[in-house]
Amino acid sequence: MEENNIIRFATRMEQLPPYLFGMINKMKMEKRRNGDDVIDLGMGNPMDPTPDAVIEKLVEVAKDPKAHRYPESSGMPHLKIEIAKYYKRHYDIDLDAEKETYFTIGSKEGISHLCLAIMGPGDSVLVPAPAFPVHIYAAVIAGATVMKIPIAPEKSFLDRIINVCESCYPKPRVLLLNYPHNPTGVVTDLNFFKEVVKLAKRFKFMVINDFAYSRICFDGYKAPSFLEAPGAKDVGVEFGSFSKSYNMAGWRIGYCVGNEQMVQALGKIKGYFDYGIFSAIQVAGIIALRDCDDTIIELCQTYETRRDVLCASLERMGWEITKPKAGMFVWAKIPAPFDKMGSMQFAIEMMNRANVAVAPGAGFSDEGEGYLRLALVENEERLKQAARQMKKAMEAMTP
Helix, strand or coil: CHHHCCCCCCHHHHHCCCCHHHHHHHHHHHHHHCCCCCEECCCCCCCCCCCHHHHHHHHHHHCCHHHHCCCCCCCCHHHHHHHHHHHHHHHCCCCCCCCCEEEECCHHHHHHHHHHHHCCCCCEEEEEECCCHHHHHHHHHCCCEEEEEECCCHHHHHHHHHHHHHHCCCCCCEEEECCCCCCCCCCCCHHHHHHHHHHHHHHCCEEEEECCCCCCECCCCCCCCHHHCCCHHHHEEEEEECCCCCCCHHHCCEEEEECHHHHHHHHHHHCCCCCCCCHHHHHHHHHHHHHCHHHHHHHHHHHHHHHHHHHHHHHHCCCCCCCCCECCEEEEECCCCHHHHCHHHHHHHHHHHHCEECEECCECEHHHCCEEEEECCCCHHHHHHHHHHHHHHHHHHCC
16 A cells, blocks of 8 residues: 555654644634634743834835845854854853854754754764753754753753763764753753863763753843853854844744854755845844843843742642743643643643643653643733633632
């Protein structure tokens, strides 16, 4: 029968489960089409507006016919200079704008293509778990084997890297980090990155740090850049995003900075896939990097207030909550006896019974089972309402 089947897929497709956020989105949209008011805490999809100055510049440049041609694929020279200035201003890191920076269609796309450039069948990659899906499946699509390491506690995480590197042959090719961490909100300090650089040099692996939530920090915490660690540029790169810091999720612009060879490898493989980012978006990105630091401060205050409101609401319901110091999510343990039904079923119940969309922890690998990821994208009143609706639904589910 197989030879008579015209439509056949690559075997890698068999390794890809249904995409979590696509499933949650589909359920949400179906309910909204039926007239239900679904409070969406499922995706980290900012609902707050992009800064006015960024929008105005986009509109201005979009009217120029010269902007309608193919863009600078690696990033306009002035945009590359601006990201180098940004890293110098915020982290005191010197970047060669031409050779050590590359702009991507969001950090997710960039990480995926870099994985294709630096790993393949027979290679292995170390990934903290739970994990944002692309951190696992970008490597899987590239043909590599993923070795998951529990992200906490930090000392144990580093010790496990050593154990894996000493016991495996061939040794892992890449360590893919994500701090501040999605979905758990775990944060780290510069000493951790210093230890990672030492291990990378000792065991000869490359490092990728997904720094998408770099500036969304609370309680006085400032997330360090991986590149601040001495020698970091010798072993790895860092990806960043405009999606969170500037509410530019739909604009699709991110960047890769760091090791010149890895950056150039990313550029080489992307040359076969795309022509870069629309020029008007790149120019708007210059405005964001150069002129919008103050808007990030205001945005952090907004997220911090939402975090406090949601955490307090859940704690009043009897949930055990650890307030995150960074990111735009609350990682919440499902209380007994509801944890026994599994996070996916619990999420479905909350959607159907409470009209609240949440992300089940199981969607972030097996290590996330028993948890929910709740996005801080709705306003304070909607967050309170979501908690009330969840409480009512849980009471109705109690035998």
